[in-house]
Amino acid sequence: MLKNYLTIALRNLRKHKGFTFINVFGLAVGLACCLLITLYIVDELSFDRYNTKADRIYRINTDIVFGGNDMRFAVSPDPLGPTLKKDYPQVENYVRFHDRGTWLVKRSGQPHNLREDKIVFADSTLFDVFTLPFIAGDPKRALAEPNTVVISESAARRHFANRNPIGQTLVFNDTQVYKVTGVMQDMPENSHFRTDFFVTMLNDNYQWGQWLSNNHHTYILLKPGIDPNAFEKNFTDVVENYIGPQALAIMGVNMKQFRESGNKYRMWMVPLTDIHLKSRQTIELAPNGDIQYIYIFGAVAIFILLIACINFMNLATARSANRAKEVGVRKVLGSERQQLISQFMVESILMAVFAMGLALGLVTLALPLFNTIAAKNLSVQRLLAPNYLAVILLLPVVVGMLAGSYPAFFLSSFRPLLVLKGGAFKLINRRSAQVSLRSGLVVFQFAMSVILIIGTMVVYRQINYIQTTKLGFNRDQVLTIHEVYSLGNQAEAFKNEILRLPGIVGGTLSGYLPVPSDRNDSPMFPEGEFDQKKAVSMQQWTVDHDYVQTLGMQVVQGRDFSRDFGYDSSGIILNETAVKIFGFKDPIGKRVMQMFDATGKNFKTYTIIGVVKNFHFESLRRNIGALGLFLNKNTSAASFRLSTQNMSALIPQIETKWKQMAPGQPFNYSFLEDKFDAIYRAEQRIGTIALTFAIIAILVACLGLFGLAAFMAEQRTKEIGVRKVLGASVPSLVTMLSWDFLKLVFIAIVIATPIAWWAMNQWLQDFAYRIDVPWWVYIMAGVVAIFIAFVTISFQSIRAALMNPVKSLRTE
Structure with missing residues (x-):
């Protein structure tokens, strides 16, 4: 019996090649996305589990x-x-x-x-x-x-x-x-x-x-x-x-x-x-992931797979009238409903098996690019592990049964006498429950697509805001050379040598740069007020005379460190946040104490000589904290501001100077802008992945809409012929047919917009500095969804409207 089912299934699949390709391809894309995301999620959840304890x-x-x-x-x-x-x-x-x-x-x-x-x-x-x-x-x-x-x-x-x-x-x-x-x-x-x-x-x-x-x-x-x-x-x-x-x-x-x-x-x-x-603590040993993205990607994987299954249902139902006579003949010849259900389920599972094979090929092709985007090292070989292999073998059966269940029960329920008399369409038209279900499935598809579109737009706008917002310093064209301490006493001489090169407009020696790093806060107190209530917990950076100027910071009160003042080694420059917490209305000349060790007895006193405008030295997820700049020697790194665009010529000159003064020491450098961008690389990766899967979800959803459009056009063939005979124009027919689908997309937009608004506002709460999502983002997402839907629908609508009315009237 199974052999007979397979033979008939293969024969039907070959007979309707276009239908088979669309169905298999849609399922394959859904399964491939599901496998890729599953690989990512399982890898993220596996962290540290290699430890036996x-x-x-x-x-x-x-x-x-x-x-x-x-x-x-x-x-x-x-x-x-x-x-x-x-x-x-x-x-x-x-x-x-x-x-x-x-x-x-x-x-x-x-x-x-x-x-x-x-x-x-x-x-x-x-x-x-x-x-x-x-x-x-x-x-x-x-x-x-x-x-x-x-x-x-x-x-x-x-x-x-x-x-x-x-x-x-x-x-x-x-x-x-x-x-x-x-x-x-x-x-x-x-x-x-x-x-x-x-x-x-x-x-x-x-x-x-x-x-x-x-x-x-x-x-x-x-x-x-x-x-x-x-x-x-x-x-x-x-x-x-x-x-x-x-x-x-x-x-x-x-x-x-x-x-x-x-x-x-x-x-x-x-x-x-x-x-x-x-964990969202500071001073982690390495950057962490985020459980929120696991939930998001898990939901996306399920949604895309459901969308692919929904496509199968819609496309199978769209072809139902063409197989109505087959069902009628089989029933007349003695086939029971259970046998018909088994036949259609075998066809569904067989297509799912073909789709899984194609999905594995798509995963193999897409995995290198996915690894690059997600910063992972996932391999196809992992799919051959026993747990994955079991999923790969069972998933086509489950998906085939899920996707084929509704068409199987729907097609097998046709009455043989009615369908053999050509009444299949009347039967289908009377089943408003099935029509409502199919419409609801399309609404679900496009609601998910609109949520993904809005989410992607918000993520990219937030990242763009981070990259373009004024930070309080100039991070552009700042080259940082690391491990300058290996120069020993020649660090200052190296800095002066580089400053003589054409294209260098400033330089500073300091281990502290305005990007997040593992720096602890320490308390400072107003002079003579060693009281915990007056303490200010603040970052304390040692810098040189050229630090503020080189990095383009703005002194809003007092002055910068200067070589003309020999006592600046006992001076301090505070940022605006520190001044606010100290409660100083006129901070210049005020004195503050730093606890020198853990005994609570040794202090060093500093005079406030300037106030620098607040600048971001932590992630924009956090508010700007208190900061103090101290004049002291620090040769961890040398940073230089470049005025030239010809980096390829200038960097080798700097490297030559380095090798002359530090033979045997590695020349390592980075750009401040790159370090800043690296802080938000995870969000950039998430945005890229979200955009990719949003596009895939929309394309897969369009296949479902294409199937429903074919189904509706097939149902209304005779109506279209009558309208054309009575003088209806092609544009009016296209409008009539398209409206039935577009109203489903409108409903999806109405449902999706508040869900997307809530979800993205939850995500933005992680940032102390964040965008306000403008109303036009939701409008644009809706317009994109409507445009894509209309392009998909118009193909079938125009095709149906251009059909010869004589052929249309002969269909029933």
Whole structure:
């Protein structure tokens, strides 16, 4: 019986090639989009799950409200890990990370350094908490002694080629020598942080025991069976017993008084597997994803697949009258309804199987481009994994049954006597429920399409706003050269050499640039008022005399740092936010104190010499915080403003100067504008992906509309013939036929607009600086949907209107 069903199904599919192609192609596109998005979602959800103890690992976050600043840190005080292990038996182990950023690294005896992007200091307990398999060395002892480092397999190839790294030494920043005691496998890409170098925490040059400083990423491993929610309540005692005494010793207030002043100090745990998608703390080890986009893309995948299934229903129903006599003949010859349903379901599943094969081909072709857009490294081979393979085998059956169920039950219900007398169209016309369902499905298709169009337009307008808004400084044509400290005492001379080159109009030495980075806030107080209520938590940057001018910032009160004033080393320039929080009406000449260490006894006093206009140095998701600029030597980076457009000629000249003054040191540079754009690269990727799937959804929806237009035109063939005989013009007929479809699109727009308005306003809440979505965005999205629908409909409408009325009147 199954063989008979397949033979008849293949025969029918070959007979109606155009219908088969449209149906298979529509389903294939829907399935391909679903597979691509599923690959993306599964990869995002897999982060950190490679750790065998992932379900028991938690990171300690710290939320602080103090000095006019709301700080949400992914870091915590350095004594926290050891203290939790000592005081609470529920903690099996802990590990701390201290991210020290980019260093220059070379093998001992080699003249040339390599730039390594992330050097992380870690406790020797690292490999007991995290699953990082070793290729060589003993993970239990690898970081237990001073001057030791564990490197990745990739780092071993870079620095040691075919040599055995164990026991060899590496030189960091030309000064610090570390022995390689372990080589681990490269950290998986689906990790919330990645590094090639773990240096023993015993060599971290840090003032230990500071409960009021937050600089370490602390992870704890709970013992099996421990309730994390119950354990988290212990942090209240930790704050009272350890944070409180230091706060009392330094500021003279206990934690109760601290909170009564409107301040807050809270520690809490985030599961390791939630960090990548659900953590929005600052000072993360690496940029995170966003769970909202998982929900959005998951919904898009389902919608596109449903739209493709709806197309199948509409197209199959549109062809129903052509197969009515076949149903009648089969029933007269003794076929039962169940057999007819099975026949049509086999045809549907067979087309879904063909569609899945085509979808896999489309995924293979599209995956490289998708990886580029999404910044992923997904592979088609992952689809061959047992769990994916099961989905690939079952999905065509499920989709075929879902898409073919309605046409199968609809076609098999025809009465043989009526259809054999040519009454199929009358039967169809009487079934208003089916007509309403098909219309509702088209409304659903275009409502989803309009939501995607509006969403895409809003995302791109927000990104454009971010890229074009005035930031308070000039980020254009600012070239930054990194690791200038490798020049030693020649850093200032290098800066002066570059300033002599044609096309260079300004330069500054500073490690602080107005782009988000892992910088902590520290409190400052008005002179003589060491009171927590008067504290201002602020960024504190060390810069040189040329910093403000080079970056195009605006001094609105007082003056900039000047070489004509020898006492500027004790001066400070505040931004407008800091002045506002301090409450200074006339800030110039006022003096503020900086706490010099954690004892609460050593202070340094600065005189306010100027106020700089607020500029954005964090993401536009956050309001501008308080900032102070200090005059001091900092040779982390050199930034130069360029006036020339001929970058290709100027950069080699700068590199030549570098190599002359820093032989053996890598020349690394970036543009400030690129760093700024990188902050919002995730949104740019999301916008591009959303635009791509919006276009696909609209195209797939148009196939469904095309099917419904064919169905309606086929139903009204005789009516069209009569109207033409009575003198109706082609434009009037096209208008008549088109209106039935366009009113469905209008209904879809009415439904979709408030949903899109709510969804995009929710998304924009993440930005402190955001656009107001203008009314014309919704109008334009509607116009685009109507235009696309009309173009799709007009093909069938014009074709039906141009039909010879003699042939039309012979159809029934």
